Amino acid sequence: MEKTNTRNKKQQILNAAEFEFLTNGYEATKTTQIAKRAGVTHAMLHYYYQSKENLFNKIFEDKIETLKAPIVALAQNKDIDLRDRIRKIIELHFDFLKTYPDLPHFLINEMRSNPQLIKILREKVGDTLRETFATIQTEIDEYVAKGIMKPISAFDLFLDIVSLNVFTFISLPIFRHIAYDKEKEQQLIENRKKEIIQTINHRILK
DSSP, X not given: OHHHHHHHHHHHHHHHHHHHHHHHOTTTOOHHHHHHHHTSOHHHXXXXXXXXXXXXXXXXXXXXXXXXXXXHHHHTOTTSOHHHHHHHHHHHHHHHHHHSTTHHHHHHHHHHHOTHHHHHHHHHHXXXXXXXXXXXXXXXXXXXXXXXXXXXXHHHHHHHHHHHHHHHHHXXXXXXXXXXXXXXXXXXXXXXXXXXXXXXXXXHBO
């Protein structure tokens, strides 16, 4: 019971910290705000996480892992046709961003002022991405040789996917201005997902 309670308290703190960071930015967020939102004492927050930097890094690393694990597993699953995997990767990444729509804008701003985030990103995904790109590139080359796909590097393909998906959520204020209500906004976002899949397919498929 005590372990469960500790785990719940730590998760409450992480949830509160994530909200405060995304809402106010890293610099403007105070640990006192996080503790108040989490419903814990300031001393308890520091007992579990020691500092605001540790809290932020923990959230950042968790988000990387949440996205990395399923995408890498899918990308390397040769039981699924490469074309279907690419579509599923687009959808998986897009839906992750849909769950955390404020994350892209926040991370872009924070990475400009905090080079440590780039280092964490490189350490967490660098080797895995290189291996995944190599695997995908071999399959792409095979499909190109068969006349099924157009030549493209695996790096450029993933960069295209990330760029198109991320821009959708960076431009959310525009969607909201056009949509006027939440239901129309969600429909516009879903339409963008379909459009991105079609755009990528047009780029890679013959």
